Amino acid sequence: MSDKIPVTVLTGYLGAGKTTLLNRILTEQHGKKYAVIVNEFGEIGIDNDLVVGADEEVFEMNNGCICCTVRGDLIRIIEGLMKRRGKFDAIIVETTGLADPAPVAQTFFVDQDVSDKARLDAVVTVADAKWLTERLKDAPEAKNQIAFADVIILNKTDLVSPEELAEVEARIRAINPYATLHRTQRAAVPLDAVLGRNAFDLDRILAIEPAFLEEGEGHHHHHDHDHDHDHGCGPGCAHDHGGLKHYHDEHMQSVSIKLGEVDPEKFMPWINDLTQREGPKILRSKGILAFKNEPKRFVFQGVHMILDGDLQRDWKPGEERQSRLVFIGRDLDAEMIRAGAQACAA
Numbered sequence: 001m002s003d004k005i006p007v008t009v010l011t012g013y014l015g016a017g018k019t020t021l022l023n024r025i026l027t028e029q030h031g032k033k034y035a036v037i038v039n040e041f042g043e044i045g046i047d048n049d050l051v052v053g054a055d056e057e058v059f060e061m062n063n064g065c066i067c068c069t070v071r072g073d074l075i076r077i078i079e080g081l082m083k084r085r086g087k088f089d090a091i092i093v094e095t096t097g098l099a100d101p102a103p104v105a106q107t108f109f110v111d112q113d114v115s116d117k118a119r120l121d122a123v124v125t126v127a128d129a130k131w132l133t134e135r136l137k138d139a140p141e142a143k144n145q146i147a148f149a150d151v152i153i154l155n156k157t158d159l160v161s162p163e164e165l166a167e168v169e170a171r172i173r174a175i176n177p178y179a180t181l182h183r184t185q186r187a188a189v190p191l192d193a194v195l196g197r198n199a200f201d202l203d204r205i206l207a208i209e210p211a212f213l214e215e216g217e218g219h220h221h222h223h224d225h226d227h228d229h230d231h232g233c234g235p236g237c238a239h240d241h242g243g244l245k246h247y248h249d250e251h252m253q254s255v256s257i258k259l260g261e262v263d264p265e266k267f268m269p270w271i272n273d274l275t276q277r278e279g280p281k282i283l284r285s286k287g288i289l290a291f292k293n294e295p296k297r298f299v300f301q302g303v304h305m306i307l308d309g310d311l312q313r314d315w316k317p318g319e320e321r322q323s324r325l326v327f328i329g330r331d332l333d334a335e336m337i338r339a340g341a342q343a344c345a346a
């Protein structure tokens with residue numbers, strides 16, 4: 001029996017429910033110690049701050065594209081964790097919603113130091129029952145996340161009719177007939193549905209992606225656009241790592257904003273109005289807010305025009321009462337969003 005540390009790669013498109021699932025796993029009584037590695041799109045880390053659990057250690061990877069800039073980070077973090085063996089039962093990697101899981105999974109096979117000590121247990125993909133059908137049309141990453149999955153959590157079943165649910169499940173099955181599929185609300189699955197699966201099937205992946213085990217001899221980046229963004233190796237390029245091709249959305253951008261205390265009387269109407277008007281373009285929004293005279297942190301989450309928000313834990317003594325917001329989407333009017341947020345200052 002291998003004593004390699006099992007690694008679960010948690011993927012799924014923006015806002016599907018990855019962090020919800022992760023928090024559920026981490027708050028269960030499991031008696032295990034997990035190391036969690038998160039990777040976000042957007043310059044200021046919010047996700048790592050929203051992962052709960054007293055016993056876990058959370059490591060944040062650099063922002064940017066997971067294949068080029070971030071893969072090095074992933075390897076470094078895992079190697080660091082390996083030096084402290086015995087302290088962790090398993091590693092969970094939560095990728096950004098925009099990541100193609102192929103290069104992440106590939107790391108566990110082509111990097112010798114990593115593959116000596118860690119094994120990919122399963123790729124778990126959270127799918128948003130409401131939005132997946134749309135994303136399969138316009139986001140190749142979303143399709144790859146389904147194709148690579150060993151376990152699929154078909155989440156947010158409360159937001160669709162039984163007919164819509166059957167339809168999205170049929171679409172998933174057309175891409176991936178093999179994965180174990182769980183229909184959920186709020187990602188409610190037992191821990192053993194996700195962890196310790198020993199489910200990653202290399203033969204199946206090689207059938208989809210014959211170049212999976214080939215480490216690129218020099219990386220060929222195809223910039224099939226003339227935009228001048230700077231996001232690591234850049235959105236919009238279809239990378240070809242020795243034949244393993246994956247994609248980035250060239251129009252995807254993030255707007256991140258930091259400000260001090262915020263007036264909820266101004267913020268609430270503004271965020272509602274913004275997401276109603278710009279919802280089709282804003283795929284994802286989230287923030288941790290310091291409301292004036294409020295001892296607790298207010299956390300809001302949006303996926304297109306659906307918004308959620310509540311007061312969570314207290315601001316800790318000495319913790320700076322700073323508000324942080326991130327908007328991820330296509331063709332966003334960054335100046336308009338920034339100005340609107342600034343106007344909510346208390």
Ligand SMILES: Nc1nc2c(ncn2[C@@H]2O[C@H](COP(=O)(O)OP(=O)(O)OP(=O)(O)O)[C@@H](O)[C@H]2O)c(=O)[nH]1
Nearest residue numbers: 013014015016017018019020097156185186301308
């Ligand atoms: N209605 C409904 N909302 C849900 C469900 N699961 C999660 N959500 C909400 O969907 C939003 C996104 O959930 P997250 O868990 O943060 O999604 P994520 O995949 O981690 O998002 P990114 O990391 O930004 O890609 C939050 O507001 C959740 O509360 C569900 O089953 N039903």
